[in-house]
Amino acid sequence: MAEHPAYPVGLRLAGRRVVVIGGGQVAQRRLPALIATGADIVLVSPSATPSVEAMADAGELRWERRPFADGDLSEAWYVLIASSDTEANTRASAEAERNRTWCVRSDNAEAATAWTPATGRSEGVTVAVLTGRDPRRSAGVRDAIVEGLRDGSLVAPRHRTRTPGVALVGGGPGDPELITVRGRRLLAEADVVIADRLGPRDLLDELPPHVEVIDAAKIPYGRYMAQEAINNALIEHAKAGKAVVRLKGGDPFVFGRGMEEAQALAEAGIACTVVPGISSSISVPGAAGIPVTHRGVAHEFTVVSGHVAPDDPRSLVDWPALARLRGTLVLLMAVDKIGAIALTLIAHGKSPSTPVALIQEGTTAAQRRVDATLETAAEAARTGDVRPPAVIVIGDVVSVGASSGGDSGSGDGHDDPADGPDRG
Incomplete structure (x- = not known):
């Protein structure tokens, strides 16, 4: 029988009786997919892993806490045999054969009447791969296909009408x-x-x-x-x-x-x-070696748009309140306003020596970091020729990690809140 290829088919098990023999690691791996089908699942096993027990406690399956007994497969549409009792597995497999019920055996694939493929899912597509006696190859092919579907490198056009x-x-x-x-x-x-x-x-x-x-x-x-x-x-x-x-x-x-x-x-x-x-407000500092929060240093971080100056009537930012915060301040779209922002924060009580990092083109090959203090930030931005897109980090977290970055690279254009300003 093993010389012939298995015939692939998708079982629709919603509301239909499925029996699982054994509550160990194999059952733990297989049960979530069976539960997702909507099957009426009966688990027959004296014991179970904590995860399988939690499935039973949640009402996702019925658990009969005992060994397999003849007759357990009555009216079953599908059987998964996954216990450590070889003798019970053999009896259950024989009963499934008599009942003409498709049966998977985790301990002896040659004695089974069905094999479980390596499966994966992506946006409504189920990928199932069978390679006979090489389950690792099945898993490898499955992973390659699913990854291709997920990252767009493998595209299958939709031919049915789709909603615009x-x-x-x-x-x-x-x-x-x-x-x-x-x-x-x-x-x-x-x-x-x-x-x-x-x-x-x-x-x-x-x-x-x-x-x-x-x-x-x-x-x-x-x-x-x-x-x-x-x-x-x-x-x-x-x-x-x-x-x-x-x-x-x-x-x-x-x-x-x-x-x-x-x-x-x-x-x-x-x-x-x-x-x-x-968001660049977290990722760009991280890429430059700066955590926006750090134990014992900062328990909060605030993200602020700096596309208008603090004294601009259009500004919705409470700058005096920000100056009183002890955590991290992350500024986006603020390169050309950093001087006015720094003066405002200092005027409302922020220490002029507060560390500042200006990170241009974060996470790209052109990334570079310029370090300063609140008092020197405007001059550092000017002499360092820092251009948008750039993220500015203000706070003690700037000094937590080692400085990184080189001297090359520059941004393009100017700050415009209509053009993806989350990059800074």
Whole structure:
């Protein structure tokens, strides 16, 4: 029988009786997938691992705390034999054969009438791999396929009608490898990508030729109308039945105007999916060796937009309150305002010697770090030619880790809260 290939099939077990013999490690691994099918699961075993016992306590299966007995497989559709009692396993396997019930044996695959494939799942796709007597190869092939589906390197076009919509995808702080798995997959499936200048640009080179890439920074009507024009572009392409990805730097909802776009889409009746991104406010300091919190040093961190000066009537920041905080202050979009911000914090009680780090192009090959104090930060930014995108960290955590970075690299453009400012 082993000379012939197994016939692959997907079992629909919802509401159908499944019997599991044995409550050890094998059952612990297999049970979650069986539970997910909605099967009526009966576990027959004198003992079980704590995890299996927790499944029984949660009502996900019925546990009969005893050894296998003849007749236990009556009316079962599927049987998993995974006990350490060889004699009981043999009797259970024989009963399954008599009942014509498909039976998997973890102790003797040759005696089984069914084999469990190496399985994986990604966005509604189930991958099941059988390679006969080589389970490690099965797992390897499974992992390669699932990883390809998740990161977008393996793309299978959808042929059935799909609901038009927009995905607001946070691209992370700059390094293309720091986008989420879901974000990368949605990019691979997109028909149109509307990208910020501060998004991970290297990812755009990986897109298929048919994908239309729109530079959000070059959408017409000028800066004042830019956000409205971006909203209109998202709606227009989605209504045309296309899968649209709005690729933004950092996280869409951290100074990224993601909610404005989501609200515009909702008003237009367009489905919107939000894919969070790794925020530069945490990741960029971390990449430069700075923890935003550290035991005994900082118990909180505050993220602030510095795109308007403290004395600007449009500012919504309570700078005097920030000056009194003992934790870490992370500034985004603040390179050209760091002088005014530093003076304001000092005026309200912050020590002029408070450590400051300015991190330009964080997580990219051009990353560099300039260290200063609150008193010298403006001069350090000027003499160091620090340009956006840059993240500025103020607080004692700056001195916790070793300094890192070189002297090369510079940012592009200027601070613009409409263009993915989560990168700084």
